[in-house]
Amino acid sequence: MLPKKLHKKLENRKTSNSFRQLGEPNNLIDFSSNDYLGFSKSESIFKRTHDYLIDNNSIQNGSTGSRLLSGNNTLYSSVETQICNYHQSEAALVFNSGYNANLGLLSCVPQRGDLIIYDELCHASIRDGIQMSNAKGYKFKHNDLEDLASHLERSRELSSENDIYVITESVFSMDGDTPDLNRLIQLSESYNVHLIIDEAHAIGVFGQGLVSGSIFARVITFGKALGCHGAAILGSKDLIDYLINFSRPFIYTTALSPHELATIKSAYEALENSKNVEELHQNILFFNKEIERLKLSDAFIKSTSAIHGCIISGNDKVKQLSLQLKDKGFDVKPILSPTVPKEKERLRLCLHSYNSQEEISEVLSLIATFVNS
Ligand SMILES: Cc1ncc(COP(=O)(O)O)c(C=O)c1O
Missing domain, CATH: 3.40.640.10 (Type I PLP-dependent aspartate aminotransferase-like (Major domain))
Structure with a gap:
């Protein structure tokens, strides 16, 4: 049996809608991972590593x-x-x-x-x-x-x-x-x-x-x-x-x-000598232009990096929007309090070299409909 005090802490997480659970792997469009350059799935990196280990007899x-x-x-x-x-x-x-x-x-x-x-x-x-x-x-x-x-x-x-x-x-x-x-x-x-x-x-x-x-x-x-x-x-x-x-x-x-x-x-x-860095930066530029076009600038924290936060106050609200995006095929994680301060709950969008401009426009349009409604 879990000690009472721990049980109470878990219950508090549930009542404040901030209970953490492990997710399943998915095939959604990735606006959530830290794999900014797509290296985690790079076949050439995988093969180079394999060849290096074999060539150096590092079995x-x-x-x-x-x-x-x-x-x-x-x-x-x-x-x-x-x-x-x-x-x-x-x-x-x-x-x-x-x-x-x-x-x-x-x-x-x-x-x-x-x-x-x-x-x-x-x-x-x-x-x-x-x-x-x-x-x-x-x-x-x-x-x-x-x-x-x-x-x-x-x-x-x-x-x-x-x-x-x-x-x-x-x-x-x-x-x-x-x-x-x-x-x-x-x-x-x-x-x-x-x-x-x-x-x-x-x-x-x-x-x-x-x-x-x-x-x-x-x-x-x-x-x-x-x-x-x-x-x-x-x-x-x-x-x-x-x-x-x-x-x-x-x-x-x-x-x-x-x-x-x-x-x-x-x-x-x-x-x-990766072209992925240039592709990522093109996407960051495009993303920021789209934010402006869709009048979302006030909702987003200013950023020229691969990480973009859209403030949606309240755990319930931000979770709900994340679920709506999931239904449309996008993986965008809600960041809840206490991970971030109360009222600063947000959607955290991570951009990658492999996101297409269509994907970026679509996910931002969906967010705009929610934010501006
Ligand atoms: C700023 C910062 N430092 C350190 C870490 C921890 O790195 P790692 O995931 O390799 O443990 C993270 C990971 O999220 C991070 O965002």
């Missing part, structure tokens, strides 16, 4: 252990070198997922007495990492760099000995928007703080991402535009050595298999 299903024990297969260093070259980073460390990378970085780097100042809409993995750390976390208003600056000013007065870390995302996972990155870097330099940027939804969509190697750390993930699995932290050689020694989500877990690493390698190779 192995699992990695057999943590990277510090038996799991550090030879593909790791080759993939990490490839990542460093592509992202122009001094060093890189592969993690099993973006969730693990954020936990692994934030739980062990900021020390007791240090401060972590983070955007209020940062991903759950960032917030969980901050909770695990001994440092104190403070939020600043979403993408509001004046608010960040006033936090930095106050923090500087509070403590001159302890380190300050600032963390945000270059493309927000639920809003698709981007902070003013130049100003953010400028602020971090003038206040002498350590800047960390999560580039999960920027990598691939915007080439190597939206920030370069001069900042303290970047988190990149492979489960989105790269269509595979895993993540990496980019930073200095010293930072990577520190993580190898102290990052528990890195140390105490079984390493990725050679097959997973070879897929990451193939996906990077595909990225170098």
Whole structure:
């Protein structure tokens, strides 16, 4: 029997119409996955990976252990070198997922007495990492760099000995928007703080991402535009050595298999000369023009990324619209509170290189009928 308190929490989820259930795979038109470039289904990436493993006699299903024990297969260093070259980073460390990378970085780097100042809409993995750390976390208003600056000013007065870390995302996972990155870097330099940027939804969509190697750390993930699995932290050689020694989500877990690493390698190779990036950007441009034409601009959060949020307040309402779209053949996920704040519930539309302009016009017309009625 499930303990009473847990049972009550589940019941509360049901009464607030926010009970989560696993969905079935479907053949609907995809406006929901993070597979922005269609790499997850790319036959050529699949074949390149297969050929690489066979050619290198890597006939192995699992990695057999943590990277510090038996799991550090030879593909790791080759993939990490490839990542460093592509992202122009001094060093890189592969993690099993973006969730693990954020936990692994934030739980062990900021020390007791240090401060972590983070955007209020940062991903759950960032917030969980901050909770695990001994440092104190403070939020600043979403993408509001004046608010960040006033936090930095106050923090500087509070403590001159302890380190300050600032963390945000270059493309927000639920809003698709981007902070003013130049100003953010400028602020971090003038206040002498350590800047960390999560580039999960920027990598691939915007080439190597939206920030370069001069900042303290970047988190990149492979489960989105790269269509595979895993993540990496980019930073200095010293930072990577520190993580190898102290990052528990890195140390105490079984390493990725050679097959997973070879897929990451193939996906990077595909990225170098993929026409899919251009196709995705054409679709983003077209999508934004259609929003304007259909007078939906006020409902959508401004975005030039692959993620577009249409605010439909209330779990019931947004779920209902998502179901109506499903009936018409479109997979568009409702994002409910508490995942996003109350009243900010939304449809989250993800664009892909493989969406056609007809599909984009049709799904937006259906949304317009609902929103403007
Ligand atoms: C901004 C951000 N960081 C990290 C993650 C976690 O990445 P992964 O799915 O590889 O665990 C996500 C995934 O949704 C994300 O949106």
